[in-house]
Amino acid sequence: MSKSKSNYKWGMVIDLDRCTGCSACVVACQAENNVPVVGEERSAEGRMLHWLRIERYWDGEYPHVRARFIPVLCQQCDNAPCEPVCPVYASYQTPEGLNGQVYNRCVGTRYCANNCPWSVRVFNFHEPEWPKPLNDQLNPDVTVRSKGVMEKCTFCIQRINRGKMKAKEEGRLVRDDEIQPACAQTCPPGAIIFGNMADKGSFVFRLSRSSRRFRLLEDLGTEPVVIYLKGGGREGA
Amino acid sequence: MPEEEGLKQKNIQEMNEKMLSSIRPPTGKWVFLAVVLGAITGWAAYAWWVQLSTGLVVAGINRPVMWGFYIINFVFWVGLSHSGTMVSGILRLSKANWRRPILRAAEAMTVFAISVAAMFPLIHIGRTWKAYYLIPLPNSMGLWPNFRSPLLWDLTAINTYILGSSLFLFLGMLPDLAVVRDRSVGIKKKIYTVLAMGWRGTDREWSLYGKASTIMAALIVPVAVSVHSIVSWDFAMTLVPGWHSTIFAPYFVSGAMFSGVAAVITLMVILRKAFHLEHHLREEHFDNMGKLLLVISLVWSYLYFAEVLTIWYGHKPIEWEVFIFTADRYSFLLGLMVLGNAFITIPALCFRRVRRSVTVMLFISILVNVCMFTERFLIIVPPLSHRNVPFMWGNYSPSWVELSITAGALAGFALMYTMFAKFFPIVSLTDVREGLEMKKKLKIGRSTVNARIEGE
Amino acid sequence: MEVLGLFRNIETAAEGVNNLLGENIPEDTVTSLSSVPIPKGTVIKRDHSAWFQWVTLAGGVIGAAAGFLLAAGTAMLYPLYTGDKPIISMFPVGIITYEFAMLFAIIGTIAGMLFQMRLPCFSKKAYDPEITTGMIGISVICDTEQERDKISGILDRSGAVRIRTDEEVK
Numbered sequence: 001m002s003k004s005k006s007n008y009k010w011g012m013v014i015d016l017d018r019c020t021g022c023s024a025c026v027v028a029c030q031a032e033n034n035v036p037v038v039g040e041e042r043s044a045e046g047r048m049l050h051w052l053r054i055e056r057y058w059d060g061e062y063p064h065v066r067a068r069f070i071p072v073l074c075q076q077c078d079n080a081p082c083e084p085v086c087p088v089y090a091s092y093q094t095p096e097g098l099n100g101q102v103y104n105r106c107v108g109t110r111y112c113a114n115n116c117p118w119s120v121r122v123f124n125f126h127e128p129e130w131p132k133p134l135n136d137q138l139n140p141d142v143t144v145r146s147k148g149v150m151e152k153c154t155f156c157i158q159r160i161n162r163g164k165m166k167a168k169e170e171g172r173l174v175r176d177d178e179i180q181p182a183c184a185q186t187c188p189p190g191a192i193i194f195g196n197m198a199d200k201g202s203f204v205f206r207l208s209r210s211s212r213r214f215r216l217l218e219d220l221g222t223e224p225v226v227i228y229l230k231g232g233g234r235e236g237a
Numbered sequence: 238m239p240e241e242e243g244l245k246q247k248n249i250q251e252m253n254e255k256m257l258s259s260i261r262p263p264t265g266k267w268v269f270l271a272v273v274l275g276a277i278t279g280w281a282a283y284a285w286w287v288q289l290s291t292g293l294v295v296a297g298i299n300r301p302v303m304w305g306f307y308i309i310n311f312v313f314w315v316g317l318s319h320s321g322t323m324v325s326g327i328l329r330l331s332k333a334n335w336r337r338p339i340l341r342a343a344e345a346m347t348v349f350a351i352s353v354a355a356m357f358p359l360i361h362i363g364r365t366w367k368a369y370y371l372i373p374l375p376n377s378m379g380l381w382p383n384f385r386s387p388l389l390w391d392l393t394a395i396n397t398y399i400l401g402s403s404l405f406l407f408l409g410m411l412p413d414l415a416v417v418r419d420r421s422v423g424i425k426k427k428i429y430t431v432l433a434m435g436w437r438g439t440d441r442e443w444s445l446y447g448k449a450s451t452i453m454a455a456l457i458v459p460v461a462v463s464v465h466s467i468v469s470w471d472f473a474m475t476l477v478p479g480w481h482s483t484i485f486a487p488y489f490v491s492g493a494m495f496s497g498v499a500a501v502i503t504l505m506v507i508l509r510k511a512f513h514l515e516h517h518l519r520e521e522h523f524d525n526m527g528k529l530l531l532v533i534s535l536v537w538s539y540l541y542f543a544e545v546l547t548i549w550y551g552h553k554p555i556e557w558e559v560f561i562f563t564a565d566r567y568s569f570l571l572g573l574m575v576l577g578n579a580f581i582t583i584p585a586l587c588f589r590r591v592r593r594s595v596t597v598m599l600f601i602s603i604l605v606n607v608c609m610f611t612e613r614f615l616i617i618v619p620p621l622s623h624r625n626v627p628f629m630w631g632n633y634s635p636s637w638v639e640l641s642i643t644a645g646a647l648a649g650f651a652l653m654y655t656m657f658a659k660f661f662p663i664v665s666l667t668d669v670r671e672g673l674e675m676k677k678k679l680k681i682g683r684s685t686v687n688a689r690i691e692g693e
Numbered sequence: 694m695e696v697l698g699l700f701r702n703i704e705t706a707a708e709g710v711n712n713l714l715g716e717n718i719p720e721d722t723v724t725s726l727s728s729v730p731i732p733k734g735t736v737i738k739r740d741h742s743a744w745f746q747w748v749t750l751a752g753g754v755i756g757a758a759a760g761f762l763l764a765a766g767t768a769m770l771y772p773l774y775t776g777d778k779p780i781i782s783m784f785p786v787g788i789i790t791y792e793f794a795m796l797f798a799i800i801g802t803i804a805g806m807l808f809q810m811r812l813p814c815f816s817k818k819a820y821d822p823e824i825t826t827g828m829i830g831i832s833v834i835c836d837t838e839q840e841r842d843k844i845s846g847i848l849d850r851s852g853a854v855r856i857r858t859d860e861e862v863k
Contacts, residue, residue, distance in 0.1 A: 046299025046631045055628040072626075081476050083775035087388035088370045089381070093774040105380065107370050108293075108363015109388060110303035114621060115475045119301045119629040123363065126292035147292035148363025217625055220476055246701070249827035373763060381771040384764040385778050385785045393760075393789055397796040404803045416728065419822035434813035437820055439832070442810050443730040444741040449806040452749055453799065460795045467788065671729040690732050 007173055008164070009097045010155055010225070011197035012184075013207040014071055017231025018191035021069040023054050025183035025192060029073075032156060032182035034142045036128030047125045051153040052183055071192070073183070074099060074120045074153035075216065075224030082112035082121065090150070097197075097225060098160075101152055108148040117217050121152045155194070156181035176202045197225075249670070253416060256664040259512050260417065263659060274652035281645020284638045285360060293363055295638045302621040302633035307361035308471075309613045310643055313496070314354035314650075315395070315468050316489070316609065320497030320504075321347025321402060322461035323529075325409070329454040334689070335525045337672045338517045341413070341665040342508055343501045344406040349653045350500075351399050353646050358391070360642060387471045394467040398460055405457050408450060411436055412667040465493040472616070479559040479620030484547075488540040492609060495533045495578070499605035502526050506599040508663060517669060520593040527592030530605070531583065538579040555625060563619040566632075570611050577608030694841050695859040697726070697819035697832045698848030706736050706829040709851035716847055718833060726820070726830030736829065745805030752801025753794045760793030761786060819859040828854070 029035065029052045038049045052073040059066040080099045083091045090106040093099065113121040127147040130138065138144060141158040145151055163179035176195055184192040195204030212229040263271075288295050298305050324343040328336035359365050371382050371392055382389050415436040418429035436442065469489035472480040502523070509518040548556050564571055582601055585591045592598065618633050635643075657663070675690045700706040706725065713723060725736045764786040772780045807813070824830050831853075833844045845856050 042294070046302070047294065048300065053628075055626070057628070072628075077776075079777035081776060084383070084385045084778045085387065085474065086775070087382055087386040087392075089383045089771075089773050089775070091775070093776070105370065106364070107367045109358075109361075110298075110363070111386070111388060111471075111475075113300070113303045114477060117476055117625045119624065119626055122300065123303065124292070125294035125298070146364075148365075150363075220625075222476075246823075246827055253826065373767065379771075381767055383773075383775060384768060384789055385775060385782055390785065390788050390792075393792045397792045397799075400796060401799045404799055408803060408806075412728065416825040419825040431813075434807070435815075435818065436812065437818060438726050438728055438824060438830075439724045440727075440731065440733075440737045440739065441724060441741050442812075443727070444733070445743055445745065445806050445810050447730060448743045449745070449802055452746065452802050456749075456795060456799050456802065460792075460799070463788075463791065463795070667729055674729055675732065 006095045006097075007198060008196050009198040010076070010160065011097075011195065011204050011208065011227070012076075012155070012181075012225065013193045013204050013227045013229060015191045015193070015207070015229045015231065016070060017212075017229060018189040019069070019071060019187075020189055020191075021054055021056070021067070022188060024186045024188060025071060026050055026052050026054060028182040028186035029153070031137065032139055032142070032159075033154070034138050034144050035151075036124070036130075036145075042125070047123075049122045049124070049151075051120075051122065051151070053120075070216075070228065071183075072118055072120060072216070073226065074155075075118060075222070075226045076153075076155060078223035078225065079221065081115045081117070081220075081222055085111040085115050087111070096160075098155055098157065099152075100157075101150065101154060103143050103145050103149050103151065106149045108150065110150065112150060117220055117222065121150055124149050124151065156183075173199075176204075252670065252673075253420070253666065256514070256517065256666050256669065257417060257420075257662055259658040259663045260660065267655070267659070271652065271655060274648045274655065277648035278645050278652055281642045281648070284641035284645070288360075288638050289365060295636060297634050297636040297639055299631060299633065301624055301629045301631050302618055304361070304617055304621060305633055306635045306639035306643060307357050309610070309617055310646055311354055311357035311361070312468055312489075312613045312617070313610050314350050314357065314646065315465060316493035316496040316613075317500050317606075318347045318350035318354060318398070318402070318497070319461050319465060319490075319493040320350065320501045321345070321405070322457050323494045323497050324501050324526075325405070326454040326458045326461070329450065330458070333525070334672060335522055337668040338514070338522065338664055339501060339505060339526075340409060340668055341406075341663055342504050344402070344409055345654065345657050345661075345663070346497075346500060346504060347402045348399070348406050349650050349657070351395065351402060352653070353650045355395055355399060356646070358388075387467065387474045390467045391471060394460075394464045398464045401457055401460050405453050408446075408453055409665060410661060411446070412438065413662040413665065416666055417662060461493075462490055465490045477620050477624060478553075478555040479548075479563075480616075482544060482547075484540060484544045488537075488544060491533060491536045491540055492612065495530070495537045496606055496609040498526065498530050498533055499602040499609075502530065502598055502602035503606070506595055506602075508658075509595070512658075512663065514664060517664060520595070523595060523598050524589065524592045527586050527598060527601075530602070531586035534578060534582050534586065534605075538583065541575075541579075559620050559623050562623040563615055567615060567619060570615055574608045574611045574615060577604045578612065694835050694838075695819040695832055696835060696841055696844045696848065697821065697830050697857040697859075698845075698851070698853035699821055699823060699828045699830055699855045699857070700851075700853055701828065703731060703735055703829060705852045706831055709831050709848055709853060710736055712847050712851045713831075713833065713844065716843070718844065718847075722834040724832050726824050726832055728825045728827065731829070736831075743806075743809065745802065745809045748801045748805030748808070749798050750801075752805075753798035756797025757790050757794035759797065760790035763793065764789035817859045819857050821855065821857050823855075 033051060035049055035051055038047055052071060054069050054071050056067055056069045059068050076099045078097065080093065083093060087109060088105050088107055090102045091099065091112050110123055113123060124145055124147045159181060160179050163174050167174045174196065181194055184194040193204045193207055195202040197205050199205060208227045210229050212231060213227050214230060215224045215227060321344040325340045359368055362368060373382055414429055414433040418426060418433045421429055466486035469485040473482060473485035475481060505518050509515060548560050582605060585601060622632055623630050677688050677690060678685045679688045698709060700709055710723060714720060723737065725731060765781045768780050819832055821830060831848065835841050835844055848856060
């Protein structure tokens with residue numbers, strides 16, 4: 001509900017017609033954002049830490065089985081239910097429409113995780129480890145979180161900030177193709193499009209007006225910003 | 238007549254001695270009990286230390302069930318803390334005469350239960366060492382907590398309730414502390430003198446005391462109602478299907494009173510046995526507490542029925558899915574809860590013989606509390622396991638750390654209570670004596686009746 | 694100075710009070726001491742108006758203001774948007790205001806009551822430990838030694854078991 005006076009309103013469109021479920025975006029996100037590796041055993045216990053996940057459902061009976069998959073990430077809701085419940089303001093609405101997560105403020109009550117309808121928020125159940133030489137791969141632009149802290153997709157805010165700073169130095173606004181989160185950059189078929197929804201000429205804005213558009217759990221009224229486009233013969237479209 | 242008076246003096250002295258029997262020097266049995274309880278609490282502290290150093294991975298918490306046994310314990314203990322308020326506050330206000338022996342035990346239970354409950358938010362958060370972020374203290378980092386969050390309402394309400402119920406307990410104890418002061422010697426006498434604040438029992442003191450007790454009872458009851466409503470709103474303010482229900486506040490408050498009254502009954506049985514208070518905690522007290530428990534059980538059952546009715550009739554897919562999941566996967570626990578809280582308890586408590594039997598009341602009260610713990614589990618865990626997005630459904634089972642800390646909470650509570658009974662009067666001495674002395678037998682018509690005396 | 698006479702029961706204590714009043718000792722210097730509250734009027738006929746109730750009310754009002762400033766005022770100082778909730782949301786502010794009002798009212802009641810009772814008292818007061826075993830004490834405040842002896846005499850004649858003064862207290 002922030003009265004945005006900003007020139008930027010970040011948004012994302014995911015075209016399910018193009019998505020192949022290859023999970024390159026998941027790996028890219030993990031690499032870019034210093035997401036700890038949890039391991040198979042811990043993931044089976046339910047402690048997985050992927051900021052972006054490929055949800056996979058099976059449809060139909062053998063031999064006419066289809067896999068339906070959809071990448072789900074933080075929907076950066078305009079009326080985010082995860083924000084008002086955090087007792088320490090670790091989760092708040094930035095003026096550009098992003099849902100900000102402040103790692104060093106989080107005390108780990110996990111209330112935000114309970115209130116996220118898509119369960120996209122992840123929690124550091126244990127101290128993350130990067131045994132040498134894996135620590136060399138850490139991204140210096142992104143904090144490394146300790147145990148007890150909540151984290152989630154930030155639309156690669158470090159890249160957004162870098163892009164905005166560069167544009168400001170040059171005295172202009174950010175151009176349409178200038179900032180790309182790791183997932184959008186990596187996606188081979190180009191299913192993930194990111195950009196400035198406030199710019200009516202941007203690719204993401206034009207795609208968002210498609211007749212194939214839908215949002216996840218729209219009826220809850222949280223105004224998710226991620227728009228999905230039906231396709232791939234999987235939605236009956 | 239002087240011999241009669243002398244006898245009366247001696248009787249009162251004996252009665253004081255009897256009711257203060259818990260303050261005797263510790264016996265071997267007491268020390269053994271304290272050591273056992275201390276050991277369990279110590280083990281729980283070790284389990285917590287393991288969790289603090291390793292992280293919440295040692296608990297059973299996972300995605301999506303981010304709240305588990307710790308929050309169940311939190312809600313349960315806040316519920317238990319409504320014991321004193323219900324019994325002491327409401328019975329004081331309604332001037333029910335049979336409240337007298339139970340008051341102190343119930344008020345002490347409130348203070349210790351809410352203290353135990355206040356530990357659980359610290360235990361369950363990921364970074365306990367940063368818990369001070371929740372406190373609104375001006376700081377150089379320009380940070381402030383979020384009062385829109387139900388957890389901050391929790392902090393405020395529990396803070397109010399701890400301070401309020403401690404003051405309520407202290408107020409009730411003031412005349413009794415004077416009695417203990419008068420019969421102790423040495424360093425103990427000095428301590429009790431300070432605590433009794435120079436109470437002499439002048440008519441001015443009694444008059445003001447009576448008014449203050451009534452006002453405090455009238456203030457503490459709304460605070461108790463608000464505390465458990467606020468705890469229930471931790472759940473009701475979310476969008477989790479099965480939690481987002483308007484009935485949560487009255488439902489939780491009735492559940493808390495249910496749990497609290499049952500706990501007082503359990504405590505009455507234990508104290509009666511441990512301190513030989515058979516003369517003061519008689520069958521009529523259990524009878525009346527049983528009637529109170531019956532009424533609250535009816536209220537709880539009605540509210541639960543109303544909630545399930547709404548879910549069943551509306552048949553909203555997600556909410557119905559959660560309910561069916563609960564009934565399917567946790568059918569034993571659900572059945573136990575409904576049986577224990579409603580279908581066994583209500584018919585049983587309708588019978589006078591049941592209410593007057595101390596053993597059966599012990600069984601029923603423990604059954605009620607076990608079922609209320611189960612109820613908290615069934616409210617918290619299944620809706621989290623089975624939420625909007627089926628890909629993220631998951632299950633939960635408690636780990637050794639959570640079970641140890643649960644046991645430690647119970648042991649810690651019992652230990653605090655045992656310590657309290659050793660140093661402070663556990664029976665509300667003055668109230669009992671007031672009840673006995675303000676009675677007279679009057680001959681009216683053909684028989685002699687009991688009459689209560691009231692001032693002008 | 695204070696003289697304390699100990700009586701075995703309400704009847705003898707009342708007789709003592711009547712005798713004191715008969716010798717023109719003003720009733721407002723006489724109080725009863727007991728371990729259980731005696732029914733009003735049976736020994737001492739005096740109405741104690743309780744002004745500490747106003748302290749309760751004042752506490753409630755101050756607490757409400759404190760709660761409102763804490764929830765609404767500080768939210769204005771640290772305006773961070775969370776979800777669709779306004780910076781000053783009426784429901785949370787109402788809850789915090791209510792809790793603080795009740796807290797301050799409760800503390801005000803106890804503090805006011807203690808203040809009006811003039812407890813804790815640091816000056817010497819006449820007292821006997823046997824009061825807590827059921828004896829009723831009648832205490833009279835007087836100014837001169839002569840009055841003290843006179844009052845002791847009256848109490849003695851009325852059947853007091855023991856006489857104590859505030860000078861005996863260690």
